[in-house]
Amino acid sequence: MGKKSRIKHRSTATVETAPDAVGPRQPCPCGSGRRYKACHGSGDSSSPYVARPFDGLAAESDLVALREFVPAATAPLRLREPHERSVQVCSLLPGAAPAMVRDDGSVWLGLQVQHGYGDPSRDLGAVLLEALEAEPGSLVSLTSPPGEGPRLEDLVVDEPLEITVHDGFDYWVADVEDPDGTMAGALAQANEAAAPTQRMTSAAAAYWTRMGEREYLRWVLPHPEDAVLDALARMHVLGDESLVEGDRLIGMFRAHGLVVPVWDLPRGTGPDAVDERLGAVAARLEELLADPSPLTSEERSARSGLASRQLTIR
Structure with missing residues (x-):
């Protein structure tokens, strides 16, 4: 995949001084392009980092x-x-x-x-x-x-x-x-x-795109990351994660505190075929997000595999 480069003040906005996943020599998550230790990890930044x-x-x-x-x-x-x-x-x-x-x-x-x-x-x-x-x-x-x-x-x-x-x-x-x-x-x-892109109608913030000969679905989920990983692991074990025949959930990336799972789609799929199935997948995901039961060993294994597939390109 190629990279594309409320009235109420939220005094409770999440501010993080040093996200655990960011080392001092890694890029600052604010997007400045500077190393974290020289940006919002310097200790004297005039603008706090909001996760x-x-x-x-x-x-x-x-x-x-x-x-x-x-x-x-x-x-x-x-x-x-x-x-x-x-x-x-x-x-x-x-x-x-x-x-x-x-x-x-x-x-x-x-x-x-x-x-x-x-x-x-x-x-x-x-x-x-x-x-x-x-x-x-x-x-x-x-x-x-x-x-x-x-x-x-x-x-x-x-x-x-x-x-x-x-x-x-x-x-x-x-x-x-x-x-x-x-x-x-x-x-x-x-x-x-500009890569051809279409917003899905059957689920919020889900976007089909084609990059060269490859097609993908990127879906920005508003739920906490741990809950998303648990639900996607349960879906994988149940076989409910597929959008179209031959697709694959290849991993995810994080953006502004949210998780974005990414599906690799067969060539020629197109947005309409994805949209037809996505609504059912979204409804199933909501059901599993509400499941309070502990993960089984198989689900834990699936969760670990998904968590390890962190995409570093958009």
């Missing part, structure tokens, strides 16, 4: 998906009073910009950005506030830790996102003239790099 920045939001899993691996998607956001502006969250903006104010005054808020200050929700809050004050036609950046202030959930209405997944990035310039074709050339290159 699950979108915790409690109805759109948590989809926000994680759009931030981590969905190439081209948009969704409207409703602002809390007293703000009255049209705001759209985008998986990616031109140049990985944090935000842009369109000529009509509407705000586009980017999720896939180059900065990482420990709490993406606080970063988004700071960028959104600045964008609301910026002039039309402006780009908004974030070049230093934002400090204290409202987080995303303090500024927007807490509700599920109405997501539109696009075939490419043409929506960037849908209302912009391009007389010399400059933007068209740049768009063609960006579109070529």
Whole structure:
């Protein structure tokens, strides 16, 4: 797989000084690209690391998906009073910009950005506030830790996102003239790099994608990791984990405190065939998540195997 590069302040947001899985010389989980010991593990970071920045939001899993691996998607956001502006969250903006104010005054808020200050929700809050004050036609950046202030959930209405997944990035310039074709050339290159992706309708935050000749399903689950591993282990032993004939649950990765299991699908499967079965798998998973009984020896073995298959690429 290739890598794609509530009104209520959450004073209880999960803050971790040193996640157990991160060594001092490993990359900081905030996404800065620096080693942990030189970033949020330095002991003097001005911005605390929040392990699950979108915790409690109805759109948590989809926000994680759009931030981590969905190439081209948009969704409207409703602002809390007293703000009255049209705001759209985008998986990616031109140049990985944090935000842009369109000529009509509407705000586009980017999720896939180059900065990482420990709490993406606080970063988004700071960028959104600045964008609301910026002039039309402006780009908004974030070049230093934002400090204290409202987080995303303090500024927007807490509700599920109405997501539109696009075939490419043409929506960037849908209302912009391009007389010399400059933007068209740049768009063609960006579109070529965007893996075809489709959001499933039968389960929340599940996305089919095709990368080259390979197809995958990535499913962002909002449940605690231990509970997910237990439930998936039970499903494996029962033979209930399959989405289509010939598929394989190849492992998982972690993103912003959530677990993302990944299925490798047979060539030519397509999104519709996956969607037909996914609803039943999701319902079965919910049943098993509620099972309080201890794992059997066979289930423990299956759990250990799944936990060891940690994917390091998106």
